[in-house]
Amino acid sequence: MKVKVISRSTDEFTRERSQDLQRVFRNFDPNLRPQEKAIEYVRALNAAKLEKIFARPFIGAMDGHIDAVSCMAKNPNYLKGIFSGSMDGDIRLWDMASRRTVCQFPGHQGAVRGLAASTDGRTLVSCGTDCTVRLWNVPVATIVESDDSSNCTAEPLAVYSGNNAFWDVDHQWDGELFATAGAQVDIWNHNRSQPINSFEWGTDTVISVRFNPGEPNLLATSASDRSITLYDLRVSSPARKLIMRTKTNSIAWNPMEPMNFTAANEDCNCYSYDARKLDEAKCVHKDHVSAVMDIDFSPTGREFVTGSYDRTVRIFQYNGGHSREIYHTKRMQRVFCVKFSCDASYIISGSDDTNLRLWKAKASEQLGVLLPRERKRHEYHEAVKNRYKHLPEVKRIVRHRHLPKPIYKAASLRRTMTEAERRKEERRKAHSAPGSVATEPLRKRRIIQEVE
């Protein structure tokens, strides 16, 4: 007869010295865990409530400009700094950690319309309505930090003037050239005082220009004739043009999927396109109630932030039709420019009330260095909340956002109007011969035509 009984020796299961960690033994058998789904549900509910308790996205405002902030630029080599230009010609370099101006670049006579940092981060290019393009030397970080009290001002490296006002500037991601948008698209080199190349398609002003992060010779522009044009520098001719029903205010390329770009439009929506197939939008992002002024992608390529004329900043997922988060403050007026910080944790918005505001990208995130246990717990909360976020109680808490009254009213009005349109369309379809009334999806409806 062979007999064995469970016998545990205490040494194996307890720690040897008090400096050691306690021993942990796991058995993942589901039979040891009755009611595991109910417990997970309760944890999801608690996680949703905790997230709302800790949701404090606003970090601080950077005060200094005396006119509306019209454009911003980020420097990929120096994550703490951000450049901003205002409507009275004042350009400043801010230190985000202390929220103070590090350096001022005075010089522009009119509004500064575009800012861009060069690939190595040492030169700043700015353009404005005074028909000039100025290049500045960016002071190096170490000298700046030792010199807290005094504000340094820099002299421009070079001033190039053109014939018409400039509307936007963007620097190549991996090269020497930068492009300006104005009456036409000009390609410049740092050392030449005249553009080395010029593109034009149509007679309207080009209002924004963006270089592709993956393909340094490709750029996208939007013009005031409601079109989006793609140019290729190697072929030195415009490649494709897409005409929509309303003007596009700004374009942003997805840094992780460089063939996709998203356009921020005047009709309160953002349209994501695949640059190879422009006849249909990939996704329509709807949630704003007024014109979307600026858009920027997160370096992860999974989210983008938009700032709109309706005084709010919204964060969307790259493939989501509706925003995941909305930020608003009573003091923040029309938002003209937004940027996602290069470490994907912060959002900077520049608005009409002369302030730049710093926000957290994830409203309930705990900033700073987290212990591995804390990090694991946050991840667990996220995962369990995502598992049950479709159930009514959890959904109600997760979805809830306070909206300012004008935005709430405007959004419900828009909803009523689109619902009415949709219902009428449905009835028209039901009372016509089957197949005679074809509904176009929204992704195609807003496009008038594509031109080669």
Added chain:
Amino acid sequence: MGVKQDNADPGQILPPIEQELSNELDPKLKKYLRGEGTNLEVLKDKKLKSQLSVREELYGISAKAAAKAEEWLMPSEGGYLEVEGIEKPWRINQHSISSEINISSLKNQHDIIIPDLGPYTLDFNSSGRYMAVAGRKGHLAVLDMKNMSLIKEMQVRETVRDIVFLHNELFFAAAQKKYPYIYNRDGIELHCLKEHGSVLRLQFLKSHFLLASINKFGQLHYQDVTMGEMIGNIRTGLGRSDVMQVNPFNGVVALGHSGGTVSMWKPTSAAPLVKMLCHPGPVSAMAFHPNGHLMATSGKERKIKIWDLRKFEVLQTIPGHARALDFSQKGLLAAGNGSFVQIFGDLSESQHYSRYMGHSMVKGYQIGKVLFRPYEDVLVLGHSMGWSSILIPGSGEPNFDTWVANPYETSKQRREKEVRSLLDKLPSETIMLNPSKIGTMRPVKKKEKQTKQEIAAEMEAAVEAVKDTAFKNKTKGRNKASKRAKKRKELIERVKRPLLERQLKEDEKLAKKPKISEKENALPTALQRFASKKATA
């Protein structure tokens, strides 16, 4: 050029050891997958389909990792009893086992004889380390079974009918003569629960923090021990019952009645969830398998029945008396009767219980309670002269999970666990027969038209609710009988009116809508208004 392989499928070529492993892991995988995967073919939404297929793949990976961890990383192995030749396992007694096992396990085989203090009943905490014993004549004690030490004992000088630990070993509740009391580990009386009355049996629902009690009049009380709120106070209407058990799988309380019925209750409803007729005579004992699908009941007619709770039918009938029943963590069933306890096990994994072991004590000792100790191969019997602990190899779960129940818990870990389990406390509304329904979507109910009977029943119910209202007695000659009758009539008509109006509206709608014959039905919706209709009455 290439060597011809015997295996046909080139994608499945594995080294022989790994193939063996994958065969072994498959049944374990099933356990960790917790059911079958969803059918994604019916989805038309491509985005959702791709997201869900990623999730399903993740489940497969995690189930495989858990199965591998179970294979390689478990520190302890289970107990077993293997007989050779013509030996039968049920003939083996504790004495012969004790000569074969190691010395440290011998301390789990003992008898504590306390002759004067009445039949003993006992309870373990969730990790099996602490035991609370109560003698009928008022002896309460809490013992640490690891070190075999007595933590606290006291004499309450009253009849004690039952004892149960609350969420910790720090608190226990004793059902005394008039009311149940809650005590601290130091013996301090914390609460006297007057609302419960003279309680016969107590049970504690661990994840809901509910103390359930059945009293002499057949009233079931559920009290939340965190805030002291009485959640449920149910008059069962089925008389006095001595048998009460909690199903650990779903948290329902089952009562066994003297008519042979077993009823299952949840705190939020006044009617039982299930009422099943189990035995022709009174139910004498009941036990639930930890997986929640099996229930064992025994009746006075000398039969032990094993029920499948999903289909509510008998799986097996074992002849024999049982005054006490208990299932172990590994599924062994102990049936105590008189001074003899019989242990049954499903040795061939076929859910057919056969005799495994037995133990008989000194004649005259009446076994009142049998309880398997969690995470140990030990069975403790509470009898009329004290309690005995015997070894049953293969009954306990050898590997515990520190976050679920830890027999080697320090006080700091115990405090943390208390806080965490309070945060995870389930609301009492989640008690249901099938707890896996939580998180699923309710099927869409189509609004059905009420049958005539239902309409009549609704009207009757409304009238009944209003019929007996007392009117104020008016003075000065205004209280005439005819006026009172008229007022009562008007009240009843007022209550009936909305129901009649609704009925009228529906009848009107039916009459208005002219019935269209099948020929006209075939026309498209836009043209149906031009079809000739025959108005039907």
